[in-house]
Amino acid sequence: MKKKFVLITGIAGFIGFSLARKLIINKVPIIGIDSFNTYYDTKIKYKRISELKKINKDLIILKDNLQNYKKLKNKLDSYKITKLYHLAAQAGVRHSIKKPKDYVDNNLIAFSNILELSRNKRIKHLILSSSSSVYGNKNNSPLSEKSNADFPIQFYGATKRSNEIMAYSYSYLYKIPTSVCRLFTVYGPWGRPDMALYIFVKNIISGKKIDLFNKGNHQRSFTYIDDVVDGLILVGNKAPKKKKFEIYNIGSGKQIYLKKYLMAIEKELGKKARINLTKLQKGDVKSSIANISKIKKIGFRSETSLDFGIKQFVLWYKNYHKI
Template sequence: MDKKVLITGVAGFIGFNLCKKLMKEKINIIGIDNLNSYYDTNLKKARLDNLKNTEGNFNFFKVDIEDKEKVDEIFLNYKPSIVINLAAQAGVRYSIKNPRTFISTNIQGFVNILEACKNNQIEHLVYASSSSVYGGNEQLPYSENNIVDHPVSIYAASKKANELIAHAYSHLYSIPCTGLRFFTVYGPWGRPDMSYFLFTKAILAGENIKIFNHGQMARDFTYIDDICESLFRIMKKAPTGEKAFDKKNPLISSSWAPHKIFNIGNSNSITLMEFIESIEKELGVRAKKNFLPMQPGDVKSTLADTSLLENWINYKPSTKIKDGIKEFVHWYKFFYKKA
């Protein structure tokens, strides 16, 4: 694939793993990240060091997507063909306490990326959305044809806004855009604020793990390699718009504009207690459990309908929890030098 790919948030969990995969495919990567301190910057720097020591063409720039001038300069100097926007302020509960951060990064920063795409004839923009957009919807599995007008966190609202703004740019300027609703991504090099990371750290330290909603929760956990394979296939297939789109009877998952949205999940909802048991089994240690009420902004269950994704790229995420957790625990022990 003789095209340059710009990845924002390249020092993040998904960005790093995707970059590793694309470098193995001999794809030229321009990576940007602001290396913010939302979680341990040492982990982000370790990811970058790993990328710099990986064979391939990788250029990194410490740039914040909120900085329009620097974003424009990168686009102008390197002329990417494909852009994958993974940079965002994450954290459902963090968004409730720090809403302005999410507006400035997830919305204003995203608009900077869209403007740069508009001004540089980008062939395809792939951007991260989230399963959080389904909000208060309790109809499972979640389908791209569900109405998503009832977010329960500022984070979810910012991601829904991304989808709407991207569609407007796609319509106005014919920018092919694909939004991806990620479902609870986990695996090696993961985010320290995620439950599986926190559980593993606490269990090994002999500390209590916090189990919210008294364990009555379930998630569609999606392994990082499945995410990266999906992204790799999606970025090569830009949407063109539905010529037969009926504006009098619009289908939510489709558009006349070159814009699509897909769920990326494992299509298998695992209870929180089952998930904890898989970590305990891999660690060989029983967790000390502290059962607590539901947190604000959280939802009880998630489950992805991925039929649209499967039909589009001929791929179905399918890594089993036990296999994914095994890989994560192996990495965690090695990275943090735990016996």
């Protein structure tokens, strides 16, 4: 019998890598794909992959762009894939204001190929990473999967919502069990260099000023990476049966002001930030708080405290940059 694999797209990215590491430790056979794009420094992407290869030297990594369907299909033809975690995407809210086309190519075209692949390879479960950005600008009450998600205020959110809708019709027509995971701001070791935590820590250490957008009055459900990975695995192990399609929020469920997040970082580093208070940025939502009652029903617990999570990041950052 052919060996069965779990396919992870975006394996060189922050979340794809963290999920892959946990699955490899759990002895799950995986194949990873990534285009290693240059949205941020690729050095960290290659380092993540070498971390994975330390645990499994035979790990299969394909360096390919999902926009090329023919190549994708040919390369995967000989493998039996049962589950597919789609984590590759052009992420970043602010970048989507400057370069919306990147989101058409990497989120819409690339994802249409993932759907075709899922159909042709008769994938047993497609797990798609979406984002809290689909909810757009709401008041500061917690967002549930039933909240309206049809008015995202940036193109990133629009492509993520489009992915969900595209996935629904494929799941309905071709009976592909599909789970959408709407992730809320993820942080932790090996995190993205374009995200607040990385930039804050870097600038506090070097003494450079930090732009604190909306004067730090944003609220987010900052969610620790290990909790997100646990959530993705829980969802992945529960393929929807009758309905074939489910949406889950994955977030901490807590409500934290950006300025409190910064204070926790300052405390951990033992150094104050030099702050430049700025106004709300175009496309930034003021508040994004997760209602996680649905995923809790399948066993999700998001128990990592902010202080612990930030401590882990700072330890990793100093070790990674040899500080």
